[in-house]
Amino acid sequence: MKLQPYVTRLNESKEFKTFSKEHKDAFVAAGFFVIDFESGKNIHQIDYYVPSKKKVAAFTLDKGIKLQMMDMLNEKAPEKLDLQTKIDLATIKGILQDEMHNRNITEDIKKIIAIIQNLDGKRIWNVTCMLSGMELLRAHVEDSSESILKMERVSMLDIIKKVSPEQFKAMQGQQTGEGAQPTQMATSAAPSADAKSLAAEKIKKLQALEEQIEKQKVELQKQLNQIKDSKQSKSAKKKK
Template sequence: MKIQPYVEKLEASEKYKEFKEKYKDSFLVAGFFIIDLETKQNIHQIDYYLPSENKVAAFTLDGEVNLQILNTMGKKVPETLDLKTNVDLDALQGILEDGMKNRNMTEKIKKMIAVIQTMEGKKVWVMNCVLSGLEILKANIDDETQNILKMEKSSILDYVKTMPGRDPSQMQKGEPTKEDLDKEIEQLDKLKEALTKEKETLKK
């Protein structure tokens, strides 16, 4: 699954042409993708930075082209991005699984949240994945070399606790049951806004 067809779809749309006419100083800063390996319900989004407003224009490309103007979470200007990537979306799972195997991680990847952006002049995939073991895998992948720059695993409950709108006092005391964890995963699936904010945090 290559990114370029989504770029071509965006650039051919009237919504994009109107956007570029209005925001002539805007520039591409990120690709944001949610790949659900179970339901196959994926999200493909391309982001542009608006220097004049310090905001991000997020184009979602599944079905019709839709545009949202989002506030940024900092004043740092993101680096411009060339979306001609060396790593295709389809290859990300294999790269992560090889890295997990080398680190003796046996869980299966259920969902991938992938952000491609430029960091200090280098094109990097910033990955957040939901694992079968009810954990979150975080990893950075160098787009040019396909090397894993870092990889770590954390509890899904720790991740959910940090989401906006979560009240830690409402968390069940003691060891959670599988049903509790399933509910947390369901909430995680529905909180796209929180995922977007996670992406913005990673851009800092």
């Protein structure tokens, strides 16, 4: 899946032409993509930054062209992004799998959430993968060299322990308000050391995964209940 057909489709749409006339200073700031290998429900979104309004225009390209204007989380503007990328959506999985093999990571990739931005003059893919075995894989991939700059594997259980659904929703409401999308976080600049920026960074990483985490939590609870029932059954038999 090349990015250019999506860019062309957006540029030729009535929605974008109207937007361009009204916001002549806008430029591409980020791309947000979800590739779900199980359900086939994918998301393709391109973000434009509007300096005059300090807002992000998020264009979703699935089932028509949809535009949503969103506020920035901080005052630092994102860098301009050229979507003529060397890596495309079809090759990301293979690049990740090669590095996973080198690190003896054997789980399958179930879903890829990929954000591309220009950071310090370089196109970087910020990727989060849902793996089999209730784990997440996070990686930074440099577009020009197709090389992995950073990769880490994280257990969903650790995330569930650290951030409860109630805490997550409270953080989400404080930082973004209702209706904010994952790409709003992506188009913001790199977080500073203050508490608000750190919280926003955590939200960015967790927002797209909230639903999956909830499902895994339910499954864990079922397993715990089964173990508990089994122990109670064995205990009852011993008493007899």
